[in-house]
Amino acid sequence: MAGSSSPESPRPGPPLWLLAEVTYRCPLHCVYCSNPVDFAKVEDELAADDWKRVFREARALGAVQLGFSGGEPLVRDDLAELVGEAHGLGFYTNLITSGVGLNETRIGQLRAAGLDHIQVSFQDSTKEVNDFLSSTRTFELKLKVARLVKSHGYPMVLNVVLSRLNIDHIDRIIEMALALDADFLELANTQYYGWAYLNRDHLLPSRAQIEHAERVTNAYRAKIGSRMKMFFVVPDYYADRPKACMNGWGSVFLTIAPDGLALPCQAARMLPGLVFPNVRGSSVGEIWNESPAFNAYRGFGWMREPCRSCPERTRDFGGCRCQAYMLTGNATNADPVCALSPDHDRVTAAVERAQSARVLAQPLVFRERAASIERLPPA
Amino acid sequence: MAEIAPHAQPALRSMYRLQWEEAQQAWVLLYPEGMVRLNGPAAEILRRCNGATTVSSVVDDLERTFGTTGLTTDVNEFLNEAVARGWIELA
Numbered sequence: 001m002a003g004s005s006s007p008e009s010p011r012p013g014p015p016l017w018l019l020a021e022v023t024y025r026c027p028l029h030c031v032y033c034s035n036p037v038d039f040a041k042v043e044d045e046l047a048a049d050d051w052k053r054v055f056r057e058a059r060a061l062g063a064v065q066l067g068f069s070g071g072e073p074l075v076r077d078d079l080a081e082l083v084g085e086a087h088g089l090g091f092y093t094n095l096i097t098s099g100v101g102l103n104e105t106r107i108g109q110l111r112a113a114g115l116d117h118i119q120v121s122f123q124d125s126t127k128e129v130n131d132f133l134s135s136t137r138t139f140e141l142k143l144k145v146a147r148l149v150k151s152h153g154y155p156m157v158l159n160v161v162l163s164r165l166n167i168d169h170i171d172r173i174i175e176m177a178l179a180l181d182a183d184f185l186e187l188a189n190t191q192y193y194g195w196a197y198l199n200r201d202h203l204l205p206s207r208a209q210i211e212h213a214e215r216v217t218n219a220y221r222a223k224i225g226s227r228m229k230m231f232f233v234v235p236d237y238y239a240d241r242p243k244a245c246m247n248g249w250g251s252v253f254l255t256i257a258p259d260g261l262a263l264p265c266q267a268a269r270m271l272p273g274l275v276f277p278n279v280r281g282s283s284v285g286e287i288w289n290e291s292p293a294f295n296a297y298r299g300f301g302w303m304r305e306p307c308r309s310c311p312e313r314t315r316d317f318g319g320c321r322c323q324a325y326m327l328t329g330n331a332t333n334a335d336p337v338c339a340l341s342p343d344h345d346r347v348t349a350a351v352e353r354a355q356s357a358r359v360l361a362q363p364l365v366f367r368e369r370a371a372s373i374e375r376l377p378p379a
Numbered sequence: 380m381a382e383i384a385p386h387a388q389p390a391l392r393s394m395y396r397l398q399w400e401e402a403q404q405a406w407v408l409l410y411p412e413g414m415v416r417l418n419g420p421a422a423e424i425l426r427r428c429n430g431a432t433t434v435s436s437v438v439d440d441l442e443r444t445f446g447t448t449g450l451t452t453d454v455n456e457f458l459n460e461a462v463a464r465g466w467i468e469l470a
Contacts, residue, residue, distance in 0.1 A: 014402045014403070016414065061402065062400065062401070062402025062403060064400060064407065064409065064414060065409070065412065065413070065414060067412070090398060092396060092409035092410075092414075094411060094412055116394075116396070116409075116411070117394065117410075117411040117412070119411070119412070153393065155393070155394035155410075155411050157411050157412070183394065183411075184411065226465060229465075
């Protein structure tokens with residue numbers, strides 16, 4: 001800001017959480033996928049040696065949690081090799097998978113390589129809805145995989161993304177997780193980015209649906225005690241304050257996309273006006289500490305009102321930059337989830353529409369390569 | 380506070396890993412998709428929870444190492460907390 005004093009930004013802390021999106025390829029076609037809608041333009045995936053260098057550099061900076069994600073990370077034949085490198089460096093290694101591609105041989109290789117934990121996603125507790133939302137026949141396979149994970153002594157997180165189309169099955173979802181002996185159950189309401197944003201009017205639950213789901217979850221918590229931990233992630237559209245997205249931009253979280261693009265979150269590549277660095281051209285240290293993109297929204301100097309003078313800015317960091325951009329056209333605005341945002345009506349209008357049943361003109365869009373290519377900007 | 384038997388043998392549960400992090404200058408407890416940064420005393424106790432050492436030996440060892448006495452209550456309090464959080468189990 002011209003005329004204002006700009007104290008030197010302190011050096012950021014370490015990128016404690018490294019998310020390696022090793023591929024955007026995926027056998028599933030989930031309607032709420034968080035991958036970018038134009039994922040089809042990404043074709044040149046990092047090779048194993050590139051990933052290993054990224055792991056070494058990130059670990060040297062202090063990264064300690066490593067998520068192998070995608071897409072479906074198991075489509076990469078060299079996954080166990082990557083896990084082995086990460087384990088040797090001292091990372092706690094997490095595989096975030098749909099389960100498709102995991103079998104006895106594969107899990108044995110991953111175990112031997114030092115994989116610490118496996119998170120398996122389900123789309124629902126019923127075959128019909130699971131298979132519909134992913135546009136695959138994978139429900140039976142996922143059940144098999146979940147049993148395989150437990151039989152190998154792994155702690156298991158079951159992840160179920162909730163939306164208008166499955167949230168009323170909450171009791172059956174919890175029963176399924178208990179029957180599979182999950183250690184943790186993430187009941188994660190859809191976040192509206194990527195494909196989920198395209199399908200938002202189909203997916204956003206009504207207030208009554210959310211309240212019912214929370215009531216059922218709390219009743220189960222009281223009943224089952226510490227046997228299985230449940231996390232219920234409320235959709236931020238129903239909150240009146242924004243989430244502390246990524247615990248602040250460039251604060252602890254570093255995502256490397258399949259093509260090597262370094263991002264402060266999985267969705268950030270959509271933001272205009274920022275040139276995200278690529279690990280092919282820069283070291284992780286240069287990217288994290290010095291790149292203009294990672295410094296763009298650190299601290300509070302970039303904020304506009306009402307965030308700039310808000311006492312809550314140190315708690316929520318103004319919310320999510322991507323959501324601010326998607327809903328207001330400017331990433332430096334307050335996240336419009338906030339009731340103090342002048343654009344809060346963009347959120348309340350979507351919430352209002354979600355309160356009644358209605359027929360939507362636009363069909364659900366499944367995450368498919370053809371649908372992604374259709375949405376690429378003209379060359 | 381529940382009484383933990385002096386002959387109980389606390390052990391980290393298998394999904395948890397305790398390690399020193401140079402960048403944080405701290406011991407941390409790692410678990411699926413999460414991390415707890417431990418303070419000095421917590422780390423010293425957890426490092427001794429190996430499933431073989433009894434609670435009374437943990438206390439003895441700490442008192443000897445740090446040249447002090449009367450740690451039984453503190454150790455018990457912490458172990459109770461660690462059980463409640465699911466970090467350790469008692470054999």
